[in-house]
Amino acid sequence: MFDRYIICEHDFRNVVSAGEVVGFQLRTRLPYYRGLGLSMVEDIAILIDGQPIPREALSLTVHGNTYALSEMETEYVDRWEFGEEAVLIARFPGGLAAGLHKVDLTHTLRISYLPFLSIGSDTKVLALAD
Amino acid sequence: MMITNGIKRGVSLYSFQEEFFLRKMTLEDCIAAAATLGALGIESIAEQMMPGFPNLSDAFYDRWHGWMAKYGTTPTCHDLFLDTKMYKGRLMTDAEMLASVVRDLKHANRLGCTVIRVIVNTPPHIMELAAPYAEQYNVRLGLEIHAPFNFDHEWIQRHLETYARVGSPYLGIIPDMGIFEKRFPRVRADRYVRQGAHPHIVQYISDVHAQHAGTEGLVEAIKAMGANELDLAMAGDIAHMTYVEPRRLLEFAPLIFHIHGKFYEMLEDCTEYSIPYHEIVPVLRECGFNGFISSEYEGNRHIQDVFEVDSVEQVRRHQRMLARLLGEA
Numbered sequence: 423m424f425d426r427y428i429i430c431e432h433d434f435r436n437v438v439s440a441g442e443v444v445g446f447q448l449r450t451r452l453p454y455y456r457g458l459g460l461s462m463v464e465d466i467a468i469l470i471d472g473q474p475i476p477r478e479a480l481s482l483t484v485h486g487n488t489y490a491l492s493e494m495e496t497e498y499v500d501r502w503e504f505g506e507e508a509v510l511i512a513r514f515p516g517g518l519a520a521g522l523h524k525v526d527l528t529h530t531l532r533i534s535y536l537p538f539l540s541i542g543s544d545t546k547v548l549a550l551a552d
Numbered sequence: 553m554m555i556t557n558g559i560k561r562g563v564s565l566y567s568f569q570e571e572f573f574l575r576k577m578t579l580e581d582c583i584a585a586a587a588t589l590g591a592l593g594i595e596s597i598a599e600q601m602m603p604g605f606p607n608l609s610d611a612f613y614d615r616w617h618g619w620m621a622k623y624g625t626t627p628t629c630h631d632l633f634l635d636t637k638m639y640k641g642r643l644m645t646d647a648e649m650l651a652s653v654v655r656d657l658k659h660a661n662r663l664g665c666t667v668i669r670v671i672v673n674t675p676p677h678i679m680e681l682a683a684p685y686a687e688q689y690n691v692r693l694g695l696e697i698h699a700p701f702n703f704d705h706e707w708i709q710r711h712l713e714t715y716a717r718v719g720s721p722y723l724g725i726i727p728d729m730g731i732f733e734k735r736f737p738r739v740r741a742d743r744y745v746r747q748g749a750h751p752h753i754v755q756y757i758s759d760v761h762a763q764h765a766g767t768e769g770l771v772e773a774i775k776a777m778g779a780n781e782l783d784l785a786m787a788g789d790i791a792h793m794t795y796v797e798p799r800r801l802l803e804f805a806p807l808i809f810h811i812h813g814k815f816y817e818m819l820e821d822c823t824e825y826s827i828p829y830h831e832i833v834p835v836l837r838e839c840g841f842n843g844f845i846s847s848e849y850e851g852n853r854h855i856q857d858v859f860e861v862d863s864v865e866q867v868r869r870h871q872r873m874l875a876r877l878l879g880e881a
Contacts, residue, residue: 423853424573455569455853456599461638495640503603505573534637535673 424453428544429527430507435551436517443517445479446470446550449507453529453542457503460484460494462532464539466510469526470518479513522547558842559833561874562586562593562628563867564812565601567849570861572601580619585864587623589871593844594620595629595669595810598659606655613662620664628844629667629726629810630660630691634674646678653682653693661689667810667843669726670695672707676714679723686722694726694809700792702731703800715807724807728848730814731794735826736761737816739854741786746858749782757786764795798832805839816851818869822876833877845874 430449437445452458466482468475481490484502488511502508510527524547531540563586571577577585579601583594598605602612620627634652636644644652653674660668668686670679670693679693686693701708715723736758745751753774760770770787771779779787801808817825836845847870852861 424856426857427573451573455566456597456633457603457605458599459635459638461640462635464640498638501599501603504569504600505575506603532637532640534633534635535671 423455423542424451425542425544427451428453428529428542429525429546429548431546431548433509433551434523434525434548437511443515445512445514446518447509447511448525448527448548450510450527450529451505451507452502452531453544454531454533454540455504457501457506458531458533459499459501460489460497462534463494463502463529464532465528465530466491467528467530468510468512469524470512470514471524472526475512475514481511483509483511518550520550520552522549558840559836559878560593560842560844561591561871561878562595562626562844562846563589563591563871564595564597564629564631564846564848566595566597566631567847567867568863569600570852570856570863583619583623583625586867587625589864589868590875591847591867591871592625593628593846594625595631595844595846596627596663596665597631598656599631599633606659608659616663627664629669629694629846630656630663630665631669631671632656632660632674633671634678636673646681649675649678650681653678654685657682657685657689657691657693660691665691667692667694667726669810669812672696672698672701676711679711680714680718683718683720683722687720692722692724692809694724696726696728696812697731698728698812699730699733699794702794702796703804712804712807724809725804726810726812727801727804727808728812728814729827729829729832730812730850731796732798732827732832733793733795734762734764734828736790736793737826737851737854739817739825739851740789743854743857744782744786747782748780749786750778750780753777753779753783754786757783757790761790761793761795767791798828798835801832801835801839805841808836808839808841808843810843811836811841811845813845813847813870813874814850815848815866815870816854818866818873820869822869822873824870824873829873829877833874837878847871847874
């Protein structure tokens with residue numbers, strides 16, 4: 423559910439820090455009908471043009487608060503709200519080349535009333551913003 | 553004056569999730585839309601449309617009550633979740649679960665709700681521990697009876713036995729009308745076809761479901777027809793659907809606090825494709841039920857891949873159907 427809305431098409435761009443391109447970012451929404459505490463986001467997995475980005479290189483920003491994926495595991499207060507565009511940031515020295523990129527994004531969620539993990543996926547071809 | 557035999561119409565704001573998710577409607581817009589449709593009882597899901605929950609400000613609750621006054625609506629039910637798997641590698645303790653339920657009782661009380669929809673994974677003994685708090689906050693706890701569970705499921709039976717033993721008027725149930733799934737929802741079948749299921753196998757599975765005679769031999773039968781992964785997934789779905797005879801509601805009448813008027817597809821003639829409301833509503837009247845039926849639209853997830861969702865129109869048709877079945881002028 424909501425899978426087609428996981429990847430937002432706007433604001434996909436390289437991330438610059440201290441004059442250097444250190445990675446890229448994209449906006450993403452939770453494939454679920456309510457918000458969820460961050461500790462219950464079991465995993466976020468992304469492929470860029472078929473290439474996996476290591477989990478250790480990912481962080482997520484929700485309403486201004488940034489967490490490494492490992493930090494999210496023990497975040498019991500902050501939430502990723504329903505329909506909220508979070509920013510997924512990938513450490514990726516040099517960034518992505520200009521032009522189109524295929525993005526595969528999968529969110530794995532621990533939903534307490536389901537006896538299995540809830541998995542939502544989306545694939546889109548996005549144009550890197552200037 | 554409307555004659556409703558005591559049953560009142562409301563809406564669960566869950567119905568408008570597509571528009572809220574896409575930021576086409578705000579919480580206030582959802583309440584205003586409900587009022588326009590004559591659904592004056594408002595059921596809400598804090599974790600869906602009240603960002604920041606459970607830490608909501610006094611100003612938020614003031615705004616909420618302002619909206620209720622402005623639109624002439626009444627808070628009915630708050631939908632509770634219990635995140636027993638919040639901690640990786642362990643389940644919540646009893647104390648943590650109870651604290652979570654009490655947190656929701658306080659919220660429901662502040663909203664002005666008189667009922668909470670308790671999520672089905674809440675254990676029976678937590679309901680028992682929470683009963684005195686429900687009384688303190690004057691909010692009744694109703695366990696949702698939702699497919700794949702039905703009244704006869706062992707887990708539900710344990711709940712019902714607990715409520716009978718505890719004897720608190722604050723413990724009861726909220727049947728979800730999805731337990732009366734007489735036909736396989738067409739919007740769901742059509743989606744399987746769009747994704748690549750075989751139309752003739754989808755039809756076959758729909759026909760098997762409509763017989764309500766179990767699914768024994770189904771997988772073998774469709775494999776022989778050349779079933780692919782999607783056909784098999786649909787066959788798996790019907791194992792998780794229920795069709796309960798609506799008159800069984802009578803057995804549980806005193807425990808029914810609220811009704812989730814689940815629906816997937818309201819047709820232009822204001823009937824639901826898969827759930828026989830014309831059979832259900834008369835039984836609810838016979839039960840002497842005098843609470844709210846909340847329209848709960850859940851078709852968006854089955855059509856959003858290709859269609860624009862119009863939740864307000866779907867709820868409008870559901871409300872029109874309810875008004876007719878309740879004998880309103």
